[in-house]
Amino acid sequence: MRAFDYVRAQDAAQAVASHAQREGAVYLAGGTTLLDLVKLDVMQPTGVVDIHRLPLDRIETLPDGRVRIGAMVTNTTLAFDETIQSRYRVLSEALLSGATTQLRNKATTAGNVMQRVRCGYFRDGVSPCNKRAPGSGCAAIDGHNRNVHAVLGTSRQCIAAHPSDMCVAMAAIGATIQVQGPNGQREIAFLDFHLLPGDTPWKEHALEKDELITHVTLDPPMRNSRSAYLKLRDRASYQFALASAAVIVAVDKGAVSDARIAMGGVATKPWRAKEAEAALIGQPANEAAFQRAAQVAFQGAVPYSQNAYKIPLGMQAIVRDLMTVTA
Structure with missing residues (x-):
């Protein structure tokens, strides 16, 4: 068993500060991906910053017609929200097509955005995998690549498909991701958040060191x-x-x-x-x-x-x- 530090944050600023104090720390929200990967020894955090009590669980309609979703809003809450069902049906349907009711009750909006690939070579902990062990190779290219491997956006370094349903709907809708880090707050366009593998498949997203997702804001619905x-x-x-x-x-x-x-x-x-x-x-x-x-x-x-x-x-x-x- 690997030892790690545990901190329960009360607000976003404390979460970011606690994360910055521990090299190799991770944020814990619903934990539906993180706990799996820790048990498999694929992720080996030296510290866990628990953010599940942060007051980021609201869905708000903004004056400009956009809808802001707190990072800790669960997939179930988001899928059944009246505003989402009436204005963004595609998002509700995507959420309800994923996983099981029990997992959707725990999984969070920000956690879903950060969901990691389901490639068996990434998760087995021993096969060559450039995401898990940079420079080791990609076993999937010449191995079993039927189910969770891509035909678009691939490189010779990685062909693992992104697994999220929610993120596909958000990519169609258009959105902005709000993050908070040691240098304050900033926004990232949703389509720029997830990175193509290229020559650096271990770089999966546009977050800077210690940054925390606080909200995802959906663009106004397309008219008619x-x-x-x-x-x-x-x-x-x-x-x-x-x-x-x-x-x-x-x-x-x-x-x-x-x-x-x-x-x-x-x-x-x-x-x-x-x-x-x-x-x-x-x-x-x-x-x-x-x-x-x-x-x-x-x-x-x-x-x-x-x-x-x-x-x-x-x-x-x-x-x-x-x-x-x-x-």
């Missing part, structure tokens, strides 16, 4: 739009996406006037398909146009030995989701 989340997986519950799509579409006089498309299960970060969105705008809201946009979304995809099926599967997720929201 409908949205939906579709998750395709090996079984109907408690399984990560093989491919998923979050779409938000506005249609005017039979043509697409605005569109947002994000994908999960197929990319190394929550993947916003902006070129596919541009290909849709001005086109008739029909299956042929949706198929063309889906093809654009997967331009540049790189399949590996066992996951080439994710390209047509991901395309069909987009098409089916678009058909649903424009029916």
Whole structure:
């Protein structure tokens, strides 16, 4: 058993200060990912800063139409919030498609944003994995890569797919992440928060040292739009996406006037398909146009030995989701 220091923070400033005092410290919120990885000895924190009592559990509508979500709001609370269900249906559906009720009751908004990959080579603690042991290699490239490995945003250093459903919906909606650190507060655009693996796959996010997520603020809803989340997986519950799509579409006089498309299960970060969105705008809201946009979304995809099926599967997720929201 590895010893570690434990601190229960009363506010964000104390949490940041306590974290800064301990090299190798981690923040503990719901713990649904952290505790797993500590038990597997994949993460070996020297200190744990417990933030679950911080007063960051509110969902607020701001005067400019945005919605601010506290870092400690649970996935269950967020999914069933009346404002989220009425204005951001895609987010509620994404949250309810993930994990189980018990896990959603514990998992937090900020924890979900920080969720780590489910690659078996990362989690086994012994296989070559550049995320866990920089420079050791990526066993998944020539190994088992059917389920939780990507075809978009990959590199020769890492091909693990980002696992979050919530983050895919937020990528489609548009959001800003508020963080607090030793140098004060700042904001990070949601699409810039998660990093592509490139040559440094161990750098997973844009947080600076000791920074703590305090809020996620959603952009105002797209006017006159409908949205939906579709998750395709090996079984109907408690399984990560093989491919998923979050779409938000506005249609005017039979043509697409605005569109947002994000994908999960197929990319190394929550993947916003902006070129596919541009290909849709001005086109008739029909299956042929949706198929063309889906093809654009997967331009540049790189399949590996066992996951080439994710390209047509991901395309069909987009098409089916678009058909649903424009029916």
